[in-house]
Amino acid sequence: MSDGLTVPFALAAGLSGAVDSTNLIIIAGLAEIAAGSIAMGLGGYLAGKTEIDHYNSELKREHEEVELVPQREKEEVKDFFANLGLSEEVQHQAVNEMTKDKDKWVDFMMKYELGLDKPDEKRARKSAFNIGISYIVGGIIPLSPYFFFKDGITGLKISAIITLICLFIFGYFKSRITGVSPVGGGLRVMLIGAIAAACAFTIARLIEGL
Amino acid sequence: MSDGLTVPFALAAGLSGAVDSTNLIIIAGLAEIAAGSIAMGLGGYLAGKTEIDHYNSELKREHEEVELVPQREKEEVKDFFANLGLSEEVQHQAVNEMTKDKDKWVDFMMKYELGLDKPDEKRARKSAFNIGISYIVGGIIPLSPYFFFKDGITGLKISAIITLICLFIFGYFKSRITGVSPVGGGLRVMLIGAIAAACAFTIARLIEGL
Numbered sequence A, B: 001m002s003d004g005l006t007v008p009f010a011l012a013a014g015l016s017g018a019v020d021s022t023n024l025i026i027i028a029g030l031a032e033i034a035a036g037s038i039a040m041g042l043g044g045y046l047a048g049k050t051e052i053d054h055y056n057s058e059l060k061r062e063h064e065e066v067e068l069v070p071q072r073e074k075e076e077v078k079d080f081f082a083n084l085g086l087s088e089e090v091q092h093q094a095v096n097e098m099t100k101d102k103d104k105w106v107d108f109m110m111k112y113e114l115g116l117d118k119p120d121e122k123r124a125r126k127s128a129f130n131i132g133i134s135y136i137v138g139g140i141i142p143l144s145p146y147f148f149f150k151d152g153i154t155g156l157k158i159s160a161i162i163t164l165i166c167l168f169i170f171g172y173f174k175s176r177i178t179g180v181s182p183v184g185g186g187l188r189v190m191l192i193g194a195i196a197a198a199c200a201f202t203i204a205r206l207i208e209g210l
Helices: A002-016 A022-068 A070-083 A088-098 A102-113 A121-143 A152-178 A182-209 B002-016 B022-068 B070-083 B088-098 B102-113 B121-143 B152-178 B182-209
Strands: none
Touching: A002 A022, A002 A121, A002 A152, A002 A182, A002 B022, A022 A070, A022 A102, A022 A121, A022 A152, A022 B002, A022 B022, A022 B152, A022 B182, A070 A088, A070 A102, A088 A102, A088 B088, A121 A152, A152 A182, A152 B022, A182 B022, B002 B022, B002 B121, B002 B152, B002 B182, B022 B070, B022 B102, B022 B121, B022 B152, B070 B088, B070 B102, B088 B102, B121 B152, B152 B182
C-alpha cells in the first residue's frame, strides 16, 4: 500500500511538472496503477506458488535422504544440538529420540536445517489479492485531486497534502504494529514519498526543458 | 528487477495506446523509474533499519526477561524441546545445559522463540542499493525503443519484444537458482508482464476514448 501511494503520487507529480493537461496525468496514473497492482499482486501470487513447489521438492528430497543416508542426516541433527551448546551426551540422546519418528525427523530437517516453513497456499492467495487491492486503493488517493482540477500544479499541491498525510498515517500505524517509534516511522515513510515525488518532478522538468 | 522491467514497460504500453508523441512516454517512463527506484530502494533501506531497531529492542527485552523471570523463560526453552518430541528427561537436561550461558540462552530465545535472525546492517544497505539500481536498469530496457521511434505504437512493438525476452531470461535464471522448472518460471514472469501491459494499454485506450 505504501508503494501504491508513493509511486503513482510521484509519477503524477513528475507529469505535473511537464504537461499542462490533467487528463494525461490521469491516464498515466491509472495505467501505472493497473500495471503496478497486477505486477505486484499476480507476481506475489506466482512467487507464493513457486515457494510451495520449492518446499515440496525439498520435502521429497529430505524424505529420500532420511531413507538413503540416515547416518549423514543424523550427523546434521547432532550438529544442530551441538550448535545450541548441549553436551555430547545430551546431543546423543536427543538425536536418538528425534530420529525415531521419520516424519517428525523430516519436519525438523526442513525447519531447522533448511530454514523452510510450510507455506500456506490459501494465505499466499489471500495476501496476493490484498497486495493488488491495496495498490489500487493506495494509487487512487494521490490521483483523485487531478480529477477535480484542470491545472496540473493545483492538482499536485492538493495531491501532495493528501498523500503525505496518508503516508504519515500509514507509517505511523505500521510502526506501532512492529513496535518501533510510530512518529519516527510515519515521518520516514512520508519522507520517502516526498523525495520520490521531488525527483520525478525534477527529472520530468529537465527533460521537458531539453 | 522484474518489477523494474514490468511496471515501466506496462506504463509505456498504456501511454502508447493513448498518446501519439513518444516524448511524453519517455517523460512518464523516466518519472516512473525515478519514483519506483527511490520508493523501493530507499523504502527497502529504511525497512531494513526498522528491522534492526526491532531486533535490538527485542534483544534487550529478552535479556531483561532472562534476568527477571528466568523460570518462565526456562519453561519456554523446555516447550521448544518438547515440541521436537524429546522425552521429559532429555528436555530437562537440555534446558539445564542451555541456560548455563546467558548470552547463548538469549540468542536461542531470539532465534527459536521469536524466529528473529540478527539482521546485517551492511547487507541491508547493499541490498537496498541493488534493488534501486536494478529497478533503473530494468526500467531503461523497455523504455529504450521509444528513444529511437517517433511513433508510440512502433516503439511499443519493439519494447514488447525486448521486454518479454528479458522477462523470460530473468525468470529462467531466477527459477534455476531456486530449483524450480526454469522454462516454466520464465514463462510465468513473462506472462505477468504481458498481462500488466495489456491491462494498462486497454485502460488508457478506454479513458482516451471517453
